[in-house]
Amino acid sequence: MKKILSVIMAAALMLSVLTIGFAQDKDSTFGAYKRVFIIGIDGAGRFIKDADTPNFDRIFKDGAVNYTARAEVKTDSGPNWGAILTGVSYFKTKMDNGVVGSVERAADTDYPTVFNYVRRANPDAVLASYCNWGSINHGIVENEIGVEKVNIGDDEKLTDAICEYFDAGNTPELFFVQFDSVDHEGHSHGSKSDEFINQINVVDGYLGRVYDCLKENGLLEDALFIVTADHGHTVNGGHGGITMRETNVTVAAAGKTVVKGGKLDSDTRNRDIAAITLYALGYEKPEEDFTARIPADLFEGVDGEARPVSKDFADYIISALAWVVTLITSIV
Numbered sequence: 090m091k092k093i094l095s096v097i098m099a100a101a102l103m104l105s106v107l108t109i110g111f112a113q114d115k116d117s118t119f120g121a122y123k124r125v126f127i128i129g130i131d132g133a134g135r136f137i138k139d140a141d142t143p144n145f146d147r148i149f150k151d152g153a154v155n156y157t158a159r160a161e162v163k164t165d166s167g168p169n170w171g172a173i174l175t176g177v178s179y180f181k182t183k184m185d186n187g188v189v190g191s192v193e194r195a196a197d198t199d200y201p202t203v204f205n206y207v208r209r210a211n212p213d214a215v216l217a218s219y220c221n222w223g224s225i226n227h228g229i230v231e232n233e234i235g236v237e238k239v240n241i242g243d244d245e246k247l248t249d250a251i252c253e254y255f256d257a258g259n260t261p262e263l264f265f266v267q268f269d270s271v272d273h274e275g276h277s278h279g280s281k282s283d284e285f286i287n288q289i290n291v292v293d294g295y296l297g298r299v300y301d302c303l304k305e306n307g308l309l310e311d312a313l314f315i316v317t318a319d320h321g322h323t324v325n326g327g328h329g330g331i332t333m334r335e336t337n338v339t340v341a342a343a344g345k346t347v348v349k350g351g352k353l354d355s356d357t358r359n360r361d362i363a364a365i366t367l368y369a370l371g372y373e374k375p376e377e378d379f380t381a382r383i384p385a386d387l388f389e390g391v392d393g394e395a396r397p398v399s400k401d402f403a404d405y406i407i408s409a410l411a412w413v414v415t416l417i418t419s420i421v
């Protein structure tokens with residue numbers, strides 16, 4: 090009898106340990122990742138969906154993808170890479186293309202990037218930003234915070250440099266890439282052109298190379314891998330407005346706690362990548378002007394957060410009005 094009781098008690102104990110383990114797993118995304126990789130495809134908007142992208146498809150086979158997340162209301166590169174990296178609206182950062190191209194970003198900026206937040210919490214973190222469009226490393230990513238900044242105005246050569254960086258044994262906690270050739274084709278030929286869609290396929294090849302370099306160097310374990318875009322393009326080419334083709338952008342994530350087949354909710358913005366990045370690495374969300382949020386249907390067991398509207402009410406109203414116009418003009 091005593092033996093049976095002890096077996097039952099042992100079984101109950103094991104079950105409770107398993108249950109606790111499971112409960113912790115469900116809520117263990119915060120800080121569950123050692124590294125975040127953000128790969129930006131400038132100008133690709135929602136159109137990754139329309140191109141032949143075998144690498145994107147294999148990378149996000151078990152991941153979460155939203156092709157219709159929203160860009161900042163001014164659908165240019167500065168406002169959007171600025172928002173993606175700071176979690177703050179363009180309405181506040183005012184990081185338009187002219188500003189980020191001409192004004193160097195200081196370490197004590199009012200709108201710190203995710204690089205800066207990681208640096209403040211971890212003086213030893215390895216951080217790097219590899220960009221085709223040099224303005225990002227000039228006017229968005231801060232100077233003197235120890236981010237290795239590399240600017241190469243050719244996506245293929247940029248990919249070579251990225252793979253060399255990883256093959257050399259670098260192990261960044263946060264790594265950002267911006268490819269730019271899709272945007273060039275968008276400007277030249279528009280978002281319905283074969284040239285534009287084919288270039289997304291070419292950059293998909295670079296994406297695959299970066300991913301495989303990470304894999305070969307053992308850096309994908311405990312990594313969150315994100316692909317996004319800053320804006321799309323009109324039919325005739327160009328951006329800056331609020332048509333659906335310019336405003337819809339891709340946000341895709343792959344990692345051990347990402348919902349397989351997740352869609353991310355309809356309030357998702359590319360700006361939210363700042364919140365997703367800090368959450369995954371285990372850093373508390375900043376106060377002040379930070380209005381990025383964790384979308385629903387992204388991480389297992391993690392509910393979507395409400396956007397802190399009151400922090401940036403003007404942006405909220407402008408974005409909402411712009412979105413109504415976007416919806417109406419996309420129907421008529």
Ligand SMILES: [Zn+2]
Binds near residue numbers: 165166167319
């Ligand atoms: Zn752009």
